[in-house]
Amino acid sequence: MPPKGSHARRPRPLKAAAFGLGLLTVLGVAGIGIANEDSGSASTANTVKADASRRDEVFGLVNAADIPGLDGFSVGIDPVAEKIGVHLFVPEGLSAAAKEALQFGDDVTVTVQEASAPASHVNASGGASIGGLGSGSCTAGFAVGLANGQSGFITAGHCFTAGVTANRQTALIGSVPSTGHSFNFGPSDWGIYALNASPDTNDALPQVISDNGTHPVRGITAPTVGLDICKHGITTGTTCGKVTLVNTRVTYREVKDSAGNIIKPGAQVNGVIQSDLCSEPGDSGSAVYTRPAAGSNTAINAVAVHSGGSTVKLSGRDVCLEKAGFNNVAWHVPMSATPAKSTNPFDDVFIKVAS
Incomplete structure (x- = not known):
């Protein structure tokens, strides 16, 4: 998130803070x-x-x-x-x-x-751009199957407009029309798209497209501190880092337009993991996955869905902290393996895996 001044400064030592x-x-x-x-x-x-x-x-x-x-x-x-x-x-x-x-x-x-303070980032396979949400653009996460037989993608819940019924929202994943299935922003941050079941609609593929090629999804890995992870977002592309904290609560500030109108409410999001990945507005909803071996077609496991991160203003735009000499701070909603191929907290959803 941008600082009040135009110049970024380095973090203070980790020893003190002031309280009343x-x-x-x-x-x-x-x-x-x-x-x-x-x-x-x-x-x-x-x-x-x-x-x-x-x-x-x-x-x-x-x-x-x-x-x-x-x-x-x-x-x-x-x-x-x-x-x-x-x-x-x-x-x-x-x-x-x-x-x-x-x-x-x-x-x-x-x-x-x-x-x-950080704000939730707002700006067919995982890694594609999705828009038409009324609040900017986001990134498609992992391909999923729904209980009704439809295919879709998971993304960040704040990518949806809270004032509109989820199943009436529309967006584009590449050239594929889709409709929102359900979403949540506070106390979690997740959203689900169901692809329209028209004859010419491509299926949601169990893979993530990154800067390094296509990576098939094989399963789910529970996040632990020190785990090597990567994400692919429409703004920063593929960035990698490590999980730094788990079971985290974060407060996102509200976002206002130039006229002072609230375009995205603030929220407290619970149960997220924290990492040092570079992320910027537009990366929200992107797939967070285990670091793959070098080359294309190397397998990955799903870890989380990207929620938000801290940025600073540099040359007129919001950039991740490492570009201003800081350590990155980002948050992701973790995926949890439950019976069969289902994911939690996503109801009636199973993550698609490649054979």
Whole structure:
């Protein structure tokens, strides 16, 4: 997301953030060390487990805190390092006094990002462009089959316009007309297209087209911290990276047009994974998959559907953070293998796999 200024700045060190003084006591109880103004030391945090309960506890504290200039944040879990990862988006940065006001305990790692809060990215096989949604263009994800026998694709739920009944929306996947089947934006972010069942309509193919060729989809891989993943979006093409956090909650800011009208509401999205993939507006909905071996026709497994990420303004356009010297931050809705070939949280849907 673009910062308020025109020039990007590097993230602050991962050691501190500022909260309203009235919250210092409760933060200390929660296992977050508070700096002592007299000695400069911090109280020792109790050992706590980096799980969903601890994530929610930290999320609630950050949400309630009065952090000067905070535009948005996310809180996720790194079960490998037994850490809670917090990203604070503070466009103007934190003052020296604010940075020294509080120090987090050993179980909480904090990144202060001098950029605006992230927003969900808005701008036949997976990787194709889809449009006509009333809110910009997105990218088709994985090919799926529906319980009624139709074929389609999964994408991001925020690609749909919430004020219109899902089954009445139309879009184009290449030259193939399609209709929206169902969607959700907050507390998750997923959408499903059903291809029109006309005689000249091509079937949805179990593959993803990337910059490196076509990759058949063989199954589903559950995301874990450190997993090598790639995605192919219509804006940034094929980019790869690693899963950095799992079981994450992120708050997306609302998006307004030049007249100040809200064109995309803000939302809290739960249960996403966080990664360091480069992503920009238009990449939403793209397939996130296991890094393939070199060459075309190398197999992949589905991992997630791309939801959104943080960008900065550079030369008049929103770009992923690495293009301004930062570390990328992006979020994806994970796919979960359940009985047969079904996926969760997608109801009555099975992901198509190549033989």
